[in-house]
Each structure stands twice: as structure tokens, then as C-alpha cells.
Amino acid sequence: MSMRRGFFWIIAIAVFVCSVGFVRTAYAYIDPGTGSYIFQILIVGVIGGLCAVKIFWAKIVLFVKRLFPGKRP
Amino acid sequence: MMSGGPKAKNIPGSFRDPSGFLFCSEGVVFRQINISYQQEYDIFMKSGLYANLVNERLLVSHEEVDLPGPVPGTSYKVIKPDQVPFISYPYEWCFSQLKDAALLTLEVQKRSLLCGMSLKDCSAYNVQFKDGKPVFIDTLSFEPYREGEPWVAYRQFCQHFLAPLALMSRRDIRLSQLLRIYLDGIPLDLASSLLPVRTRFDLSLLMHIHLHAKAQRYYSHKTAVIRKGGVTRPAFMGLIDNLESAIQKLRWEPSGTEWCDYEQDTNYSPAGLEHKKQIVSKFLDRVNPKVLWDLGANTGVFSRLAGSKNIHVLSFDFDAAAVEKNYLTSLQGNALRCLPLLLDVSNPSPGTGWENRERMSLIERGPADTVLALALIHHLALSHNLPFDRIADFFHKIGNWLIIEFVPKDDSQVQRMLAPRKDIFLNYTQEEFERAFGVLFIIHKKAEITDTKRILYLMEKK
Numbered sequence: 065m066s067m068r069r070g071f072f073w074i075i076a077i078a079v080f081v082c083s084v085g086f087v088r089t090a091y092a093y094i095d096p097g098t099g100s101y102i103f104q105i106l107i108v109g110v111i112g113g114l115c116a117v118k119i120f121w122a123k124i125v126l127f128v129k130r131l132f133p134g135k136r137p
Numbered sequence: 138m139m140s141g142g143p144k145a146k147n148i149p150g151s152f153r154d155p156s157g158f159l160f161c162s163e164g165v166v167f168r169q170i171n172i173s174y175q176q177e178y179d180i181f182m183k184s185g186l187y188a189n190l191v192n193e194r195l196l197v198s199h200e201e202v203d204l205p206g207p208v209p210g211t212s213y214k215v216i217k218p219d220q221v222p223f224i225s226y227p228y229e230w231c232f233s234q235l236k237d238a239a240l241l242t243l244e245v246q247k248r249s250l251l252c253g254m255s256l257k258d259c260s261a262y263n264v265q266f267k268d269g270k271p272v273f274i275d276t277l278s279f280e281p282y283r284e285g286e287p288w289v290a291y292r293q294f295c296q297h298f299l300a301p302l303a304l305m306s307r308r309d310i311r312l313s314q315l316l317r318i319y320l321d322g323i324p325l326d327l328a329s330s331l332l333p334v335r336t337r338f339d340l341s342l343l344m345h346i347h348l349h350a351k352a353q354r355y356y357s358h359k360t361a362v363i364r365k366g367g368v369t370r371p372a373f374m375g376l377i378d379n380l381e382s383a384i385q386k387l388r389w390e391p392s393g394t395e396w397c398d399y400e401q402d403t404n405y406s407p408a409g410l411e412h413k414k415q416i417v418s419k420f421l422d423r424v425n426p427k428v429l430w431d432l433g434a435n436t437g438v439f440s441r442l443a444g445s446k447n448i449h450v451l452s453f454d455f456d457a458a459a460v461e462k463n464y465l466t467s468l469q470g471n472a473l474r475c476l477p478l479l480l481d482v483s484n485p486s487p488g489t490g491w492e493n494r495e496r497m498s499l500i501e502r503g504p505a506d507t508v509l510a511l512a513l514i515h516h517l518a519l520s521h522n523l524p525f526d527r528i529a530d531f532f533h534k535i536g537n538w539l540i541i542e543f544v545p546k547d548d549s550q551v552q553r554m555l556a557p558r559k560d561i562f563l564n565y566t567q568e569e570f571e572r573a574f575g576v577l578f579i580i581h582k583k584a585e586i587t588d589t590k591r592i593l594y595l596m597e598k599k
Contacts (some may be wrong), residue, residue, distance in 0.1 A: 100353060102352065111376055114379075
């Protein structure tokens, strides 16, 4: 069951990445500045979240290491 | 109308920024700061940012000079920046040079934010190499940081640095040459389509290139209401950190190319190589040049020999792996007088951009005091079918002195080159070489290299 669920998530992430990640070539003139500006506002939230997870993750690792002091290299 | 002291000349590549421009007077480069940039410049100088960046050698220093601005009525101040001996361009840099330039730019941005300022543009052309290391040269790129506003130079950073580095690292090192066509950096939709599928599973590249390109396309047809105050200072710093780690992760190992392994693959005996070094060293001592262009420098052995004599050396090669090795070796060996650059002698950098004058051709950036062309002539003559008189003419244009190695037809390297093809090079002889070069140069010295049939010449432009 858990393997199936893992497989489902891999497929789901792959589909998501492929659907949003591929870009059709734009031959016409476009001003890319506006898109970049708005996109940046959107992604800083994602990056902020990732930073929080990173900090949180470091704290978990530190907590576990404190629980098992003998296992430190 | 130009004033700016006697013989002030506009620099063709400096016109886009309304904050000021560069001009040249009697061989010295100056920068006019326009009245419109007065407030920003004063904040930049008083905030401590200028001193911080200059102390850490991240920015070129300057002095304010008492010189009238070339355009009357617009000038706030004129500054004289510490002079950069040779202007090079991103399409002439190897992978690590572009990467170091990107990391420098982000470091400048981080320090700017700590002083309440931010970079308003992020062009790779704002970075030059001085004493072997990258340095930021545009004093007018700074503006006060406005809380909540996104980074206006984000798109430019991705196009000028992240996209080319990702393409070089993840697709093909030769794609750096796209920068020669796209002067404002590689369009992100093009980078996205060229990058391999696996880069979509790299979160940083997915976000800053693939999704970024998609957003540019999506919003190009939309009217958007932009909400102010959306990017807090920690979020802004997070973006810079994320870009920094994305750049740090990109790597490229130079190996396996024809030229990178060339030094291990030559027909020089240790005595022959040592003798060649002695002759070149003697010729250099005779000329005592300030600036040397080493063409076909490979990994820069002879460039560093010249650099050790306090000569400023531009060490050109067309092989990305050789230039990469040269750069890393020069940095490790502290050979800071030597700047390795990527250049195909048979197709050197042209004048590009507006009126073909925005970025200078190689010839415009010369002449060098001395040109060093070791083990190059046979490649130009036999692989590129260039006649001796045309080669002599080119060297005559780019240098005042010439140290050149003639590789005769019975040399094993030439034999190897001619083996798979018909020998149509009937004029490829030492006599014809001396005749063609003798038209434009005075041949001062000639020395045979031990254990080879090769000959080194010292020539002076007529």
C-alpha cells in the first residue's frame, strides 16, 4: 500500500513538473519584464517556505542528535 | 556637444543608463554622474557601502575629479575609476569566470541590502577581471532599497548568469557563445527549451528558469494589477540566497577535449620544452612588453612565464576546457597578471550591439605590445586554409612585436594533421613563411628549438 502511494506521488509530481515546467517557444516580441516581476512576488513565498522547512529540518536533526548522543560520529 | 577637458571622447558602449556615462580623455576613462543620479550617488557614498565594497575589492575604487562633464548642464560630478587594463566580455569567459562573476554580483547585492541599497541592474558586463579576479565596475548601479518591492534586476540576473551557466553545465559548454548573440542575456524561454528534461527536477532551475520563462509568456498577454509591498526584506534575502545556492551547485569539469590534453600530447622532449621556454624568455626580456597577447595559449604555461616577468598577459584559447584549466591554475598559482580568455583566432570577437560599437571587437581592444603565437601557425594555415600573408596581416594589426613559432611540414604534428587529407599546401614552407612575414615585419632573431624541427622568430612591426 505504502509503495503504491509512493509511486502515485512520484507520478503526480512528474506530471505537475512536466505540465508547468515545459515552455512553448515564443517567437513574437514580448516584454519579459512584467512576467518576471509578478513571478518573483509569487516565488519569494515558496522560497520563504523552503527556508522555514530548512531551518525546521535542521532543528529536528539537532533534536534527534541530542536524543542519541552516542551515535554521533 | 562634448566638453570634459581636451580630447574627451564618448565611449560607444556607455549610453543606456540615464544616471551617467563613461568617456575617455587622453587615454584615461572617466565617468560622468548625471544630476538625475545625484541623490542616489550621495546615499551610496555616505552609507558606507562604497567603502565596504572597495575594501573587500568587490568594486573598483574611484576618485572625484575636478573636470567638467562632457555634456554641459547634466553633470553632477565626474569620477576617475581605477582603470581596468583590458575589457573582456562574458562570451569570452570560461565557466568558472562567469560563475565567479555571478557570485560576485550576488555578494555585492547582499552587502548593498545591509546598507539599505540594492542593485538596479545585473548585467554581466558590469563585471570585469582585474588582477585575475572579477570586480564590479558600475558605480551607478546602486539605488536605495524600497521595502516591499521585488528585485528589479532579477530577470537580468537569470538571463545574464543563471541561464548561461545552467546551459554550460547541464547541456554543452559551448552554449556560452549564445551570449555573443543575446547581449541582454539568454532569453529564458530559449534556455528552458535547450536545457535537458532532468533540470526540471532541480528545484532552483525549475523555478528560476523553467517556471520563470512560463510566467513571462503567461503575463505577456495579461493586464496585471501589481500589488506593492509583496516582498519583505527576509523574503528578498531568501531569494538572493536561493540564487546563490543555485549558482554554487552548477559545476563543470574540464576534461576530454583535444586541446585540454594537448600539453601531454605534444612531441616536445623535456629538454626541447625547456629550451623553448628559455628562448621565449630571452625574447621577452629583449622586448620587455607591458601587455602581451598569447594566442592559442592552451592551458597558459607560456602566459604564466610572461606573467612572472610582471607583463600583463591576455591568454587566449578557443577551447573552453583549456581556458578553464588556465583560469583555475592561474588563480591557484596566484598568477594574477594573467587573464585567460576564450577566443577563436580564426573568428575573433566582432564589434556587436548598437551600431556594431557597443561591444568592441578584439582588434579595437589592441594593439598589444607583443603577440605570442606558439604552435599556432600550422593550425591557421592548414586547418583554416589561411595564407601566410593574411596571417601576417592580422598579427600586424594586433601587435607591435611578434614572437612566433614556425612548425615545418615534416613535424610530427603537421604530419598527423595532413595524414587524412590531400596536401594542397605547396606554399607551406619556411622560405614562404619568412617572405610573407618579412613584408610587414623586421625579423630580428630566429632560433631552432632543441629536439624538434620547429623555429622561433622574434619580429618587429615595420
